[in-house]
Amino acid sequence: MEQDKIAILVVDDEDRIRKLLKMYLEREGFEIDEAADGEEALILATEKDYDVILLDLMLPGMDGIEICEKLRETKATPIIMLTAKGEESHRVQGFEVGTDDYITKPFSPREVVLRVKALLRRSSKTKFLETEPAAKNIIVFPNLTIDHDAHRVMVNEKEVGLTPKEYELLYYLAQTPDKVYTREQLLKDVWNYEFFGDLRTVDTHVKRLREKLNRVSEEAASMIVTVWGVGYKIEAAQIEE
Template sequence: MENEPKILVVDDEERIRRLIRMYLERENFSVEEAEDGEEGLALALEQDYDVILLDIMMPGKDGVEVCRELREKKATPVIMLTAKGEEANRVQGFEVGTDDYIVKPFSPREVVLRVKALLRRSSSTKFLQTETTTKNVLVFPHLTIDNDAHRVTADDEDVNLTPKEYELLHFLAKAPDKVFEREQLLKEVWQYEFFGDLRTVDTHVKRLREKLSKVSTDAAKMIVTVWGVGYKFEVSGD
């Protein structure tokens, strides 16, 4: 089928790749595999996938490095596969732009549910969006966020964001001029609570500003740093 979601599974363990593939194909996903980071990155840059499942600990190029290099070129949604006890690696993963993570050992059913949830949040998967009778759009000077289409435009040009970057922008924009602490943003946007990974928020804000700046410096300036506290979305008067 033409509109089958296309998934890339990158893991050095064949058993895990085969298991994930079997369950995803049962749900009518199209699945491709890569056995290491080099191969996975090459495929991810060469082709367009709807979601990439990426093992964090691989020989050679690990998942963090693959995600970092991928994010320089593409906003493909990424779910990192991590082992228990790799909390520091998960923090690194979020910093380089991972959208979600699954801890091994995992149930294949959890993988399917996480993939479906990320597809629903992804701007690239129009076929999974639900039709709504009311238009859920936030309109500001220089910036429009269409939440039904998961589409962001700045000065009438599309801005290509990862699902997590989009969620962060939408969350801030829903409450203009309200200051959010980094801890609040981690909890609300990442649904993630542990101390020591506040850099994740800073990194995503930086990346979000950079992407907006390429299209509209006015839109980028709407994300304001409140020193010592966190961030807010500020609407200028023009």
């Protein structure tokens, strides 16, 4: 495999869908691996560092929700869930366990390619950001630094690996310190998806984000403050210039 080649795992129990997605994604220069069931997908995704995983929700043996949940215990790989129409509750559950985006079946393969590219731009893979204008876009707090150009989060000079959605949530809050955002606002602006679902999607991501920051610095984790009955904010009494 070429060192700088984007690697994508396509997981679907329908051979036709896997082959179709593989063909379109390979045309874009991506390297594609396939898995037809949940157990195979989990083994591949655990052993290899993929840039994106396209994950069908309904799979034999282990479904997409369970795979995503297990992966999030050790990996921040960007995940796009493939769901059928009418599975709204499952999509909400997918967001709660760490899915970064979803695509509804039936879909256009071209749409999938565009969504993959958009997710890569939002992920930490800087090699896919070269079309963006160079700029010094860094937010610095006493214990936390966010380099938005590189999509990199540093806590006490140690890099913290976040999923695209975790990163977007942190960056969104950090842009306006001490401003309180409701869960509804965060769902709309960070997830770009207005749905009638469980607001625990936001709570779950905040909890996961705090846990990752807390592994390096309790002070950094405590900056994400819950405003009871309202929502969340980044509390930063002292911001370094």
